[in-house]
Amino acid sequence: MFAQLAVDEQERGQWAEARCNDSAGTMVALFFSEQLDDIAHAKAICGDCPLRDDCLQGALARREPWGVWGGQLFLNGKVLAFKRPRGRPPKHARQPISA
Numbered sequence: 001m002f003a004q005l006a007v008d009e010q011e012r013g014q015w016a017e018a019r020c021n022d023s024a025g026t027m028v029a030l031f032f033s034e035q036l037d038d039i040a041h042a043k044a045i046c047g048d049c050p051l052r053d054d055c056l057q058g059a060l061a062r063r064e065p066w067g068v069w070g071g072q073l074f075l076n077g078k079v080l081a082f083k084r085p086r087g088r089p090p091k092h093a094r095q096p097i098s099a
């Protein structure tokens with residue numbers, strides 16, 4: 001039990017180093033935002049986080065339903081390579097319908 005407590009304490013200390021941890025939770029909205037600029041900002045914060053690899057592996061193992069973890073955007077437990085903006089694509093991006 002004490003060994004487990006020591007591990008827990010060590011893990012807590014490790015996660016205190018996380019770039020997203022400001023001890024006040026002010027970055028939660030940024031890391032779980034639907035806005036593309038917020039997502040890019042969250043990914044940039046992860047970019048120099050010393051816990052990035054552990055964070056990403058943990059998120060994959062837990063199949064995180066959404067949010068930015070370890071520098072990647074998750075949806076339904078999987079990494080999304082690209083997030084489309086909301087709404088219909090602009091007309092110039094649509095393919096013409098041929099008969």
Ligand code: SF4
Nearest residue numbers: 018020046049055070
């Ligand atoms: S890698 Fe994980 S722990 Fe580090 S800033 Fe990103 S979400 Fe936070």
